[in-house]
Amino acid sequence: MMKRARRRIVALATLGILVTGALVGLSTAWPLYQAHRQGLETITLVSASAQAETLDHLLARYRDVARQIASRTELRRRLEDLVEGAAASRDERGALSAFMAPRLVDAMLPSPDLVGLVRLGPAGEPLVTIGRVPESLPATDATAVDGQARLVPAEEGVLVEVTTPVLSLEGRPLGTDLLYFGPQGIAGMLDDAGRFGKGARQWLLAPPGQALLAADPQGALVMAEPDGRLAGRLREALATDRAGLFRDDDGAEAAVLVQVPLVTPGWTLLVQIPARGFYGVVYQELLWPATMVLVLMGLGALATARVISPLLSRITDQAGRLKRSANFDSLTGLPNRAYLNHRLALALERAEEDQGSLAVLFLDLDHFKDINDSLGHPLGDRLLQAVGRRLGRAVRDDDSLGRLGGDEFVLVLERLHEHADAGRVAQKLIDALLQPFTVDQHEIFIGASIGISVYPRDGRSAGELIQRADTAMYGAKALKRNTWMFFAPELAAASRERFTMDTGLRRALDRQELVLHYQPQARVDGSRVFGAEALVRWTTPEGEVIGPGRFIALAEEAGLIHTIGRWVLGEACRQAREWELAGLPLRVAVNLSGLQVVQGDIVGDVREALEQSGLSPSRLELEITEGFVIGHADEGLERLNGLRRLGIELAVDDFGTGYSSLSYLKRLPVQCLKIDRSFITDVPGDPDDETIVAAILSIADRLGLDVIAEGVENATQLDFLRSLGCPAYQGDYLSPPLTAAEFTERWGAGGLAREA
Structure with a gap:
């Protein structure tokens, strides 16, 4: 009887200790588990949102590329001519397509993700097809949604299609551009296996038809077939446009599902993280200390403390990794x-x-x-x-x-x-x-x-x-x-002026605010005028006349230099031809930006300007700066040779300021050197400048090159150049830059003797 009672008391005491230990363990572990689980879920949702924002930036960049291509002025003007002439013949449409194709290819080159383009006409008919495009094009007209992005199947894999209407300057629809981007950028983001932990998978829900995309083991973007649980999640995703995290506790395949809709309509990021990896540490460690509390009684509190400590450490480490991905730049590891x-x-x-x-x-x-x-x-x-x-x-x-x-x-x-x-x-x-x-x-x-x-x-x-x-x-x-x-406050004013100039410069050509002035070039002996240098000026709507020194560099940074350069070439050739027909046969000199030579189709631009104006190539001289010669001679040599084969002449502008281009002169197809005005200002009188000018003339004579001295402002300077045998000059002493009308009035009939 006593033994039975003792056993009962021992059993009750043991049971009391076990129950007390279990309650103490649960009351300690459960709030910690809840707090860390919520923090872990919040950070995961933030990380998924950051991933969705990155995907959105990629799609936004695709839309920006599409709008830039659709807004090219000359192509829109040609397409507008087609729209206005509704009865255009097939040959005229073919000519338009032939005109647009190479220019659209040039526009596509800066965007390596852009693999294909289709330009549709006003009735939805394909005018130009370039690169990889789907076998069957969608039925699209000029009222298409601007910037619509969707997924389309292609011969090899899938492509991202961005639709952009082509509008006239007045906003009338002219046609539609369908741009096709390769999936590598999206695939690279979805293939980031470590972002959400081991075993995590990412999908992208994309229109049309709610296509599901994933990255395969080789890192390529492929269509994915959802399993039963994900298929149900997709139905829920279609029913809401809010980001959220959902726990799926379905047995061994339990998972955490994260949904984040992109700003781009119809696109949604889905992330599936195995619950075992996400919450597994918490479940395993809580089950074990509870068992130990029941079995070991007095050691239960110690066992619980020893287990919770590594548990918290592991949860904190995982939260820290997710927090780091949200707060630090993935490339450099620095704060973002x-x-x-x-x-x-x-x-x-x-x-x-x-x-x-x-x-x-x-x-x-x-x-x-x-x-x-x-x-x-x-x-x-x-x-x-x-x-x-x-x-x-x-x-x-x-x-x-x-x-x-x-x-x-x-x-x-x-x-x-x-x-x-x-x-x-x-x-x-x-x-x-x-x-x-x-x-x-x-x-x-x-x-x-x-x-x-x-x-x-x-x-x-x-x-x-x-x-x-x-x-x-x-x-x-x-x-x-x-x-x-x-x-400094004046820098803010300069920044605002820069912004204002950038905005105004983008509209200057359309508003016909650019104009060319011409400075005559003459022979030193007899002052016979034989040519004129074309100098661009920008007259703003406020009436301010801005020289090229203030806006050409800005035009290069803004990507406008090719458009402005083509206009200058065309206008200079047109004016030279007009003078030639009026009995004033001059050679016109046009300055080239280095970017026009190394990035654009400068040979094609010059050929087109000559053909449209009817000017003889021998009447055109193109000037490149010595800085370009030094920095880009190798890559630009073939294009300069191509220009020379057209029959035009080439000159090196500002010669003498680069200090290291002499070795290139024997390789470059140039016919003329222009002595920089900085060497003319203090001659005669400055021994160093006198020596430099004499050396340049000697070099040019040995190489059989013509020479023009720039910046001649007085008779003393001209006499000095004559004494050294300098063949030609230009500067304010002869004449400042003049408008075409002023130039014609001064140097036309009754002006100085001219060379034919």
Whole structure:
């Protein structure tokens, strides 16, 4: 009896300890589990949203490319002529297609993802088909939805189709562009296996027909067949347009499903994460300590503590990885734009509390686009990683260095003792980048331009300080690159003027605001006028006349130099032909931008200008700068030879300022050297300039080249050039640049003797 009672008491005591231990363990573990599970789910949803935003940026870039191609002015004008002449013959339509095809190919080249294009006419008929396109085209007319993106099957895999209407300048529909982009960019994002943990899968729901896309093991984009559970999830996705996370607790195949609709209509990102990997650690570790509490009683609390500790550590590590992907740049590992703004905001709060100062340094690499274009984006990415590491070694641990995107970096300097400290740090960063980078066996030299803004002098918010540092950076680039500059109010005015000029320049041709002035060129002996240099001027709607020195560089950056250059060529040839017919046979000289030679179809542009004007090629001279000769002689040599084969003459402008182009003269097909005005200003009288001018004339004589001296402003300079045997000159002493009408009036009938 006693033994039975003792056993019962022992059993009850044991049971009490087990129940108490279990309650203590559960009351401790369960709230922790709930809190970390919610945090883990929130971070996962944020990471999925970031992935969806990245996909949206890719589709938005595709739409931007489509709109840029559809907005090309000359192609729209030709298509508008077809629309207005509704009864155009088949030959006329064929001629239009032949005109548009090569220009559309040129427009497609800067976008490597763009693999095909179909331009439809006003009735939906195909006018031009380029590259990879679907076997059957959709029924589309000129009222198509602007920027519509959808998935279409192709002969090999799938393509992303972007539809863009082609509109006249007045907004009337002229036709439709169907652009087809390769799926590699989307596939690369969906193939990021480590973003959501082991075993996670990503799909993209795309129109039409709610096609489901996934990346196969080789990294290609393929159509996917959903299993039963995912098929049900798809039906739920179609019924809502909100992002959400859903737990599917269906046995061994339990999973966490994340849905994030893209901003692009009809596109949705779906992520499936195995519940075993997502919550498995929590379930396993909670089950084991509960069992240990029941079995080991007194050791239950200790066992629970020892188990919960690694459990929390594992959950924290997984949450940290997801948080890092949301806060740090995946390429360089530096804080991204969002996290950098957050850290800058905290730094501003500390500076305000301490009544201190801080600086924001905005760094942009010089000529990084040239490296990407010439060596490829993968090498460019590895260069950015190397730049990030080198910059990180050059700053203090307390400083906040981050990457905004592309080749732009931002550094936040706290506890600034004096403003000059920021300048010293900026110079330190520039010096750190001076040493060459070795990437994939390429030795790469790259510089940086840095803009600096200071709190509270230049602003009190993160956005304001970054924007003003960005403005100062552009000021540094405009100054000389590979330097730094503090923000100043006049830089903001210059930035606004730059924006205004960029906007106005895009409309200048349509508004007929560009005009050519002509400066005569004459022989030194007898002052016989034999030619004229065409100089472009821009007259703004406010009546301001702007010279090329202020807007040509802007036109090159904005991608307008080819359009402006073709207009200048055509107008100069037309005017020269008009003078020739009026009994004033002159050779007209036109300046070329280096970008026109190395990037555009300069031979085709010149041929077209000559054919349309009827001008003899011998009446046209094209001038290239010595800077172009030094930097692009090898890649531009064939095109220069092509220009020469047309029968035109080539001249090297600003000769003598480059110091290292003499070795190229014997290779380049040039017939004339133009002595830069900087060497003429102080002659006679400056021994150095006199020597340089004499040396250039000697070189030209030995090579059989003609010479024109620029910037001649007085008779003394002309007499000096005559004494050295310089054959020709131009400058204000002869005449400043004149409009075509003024030129005709002064140098036409009754003017100086002319060469035929």
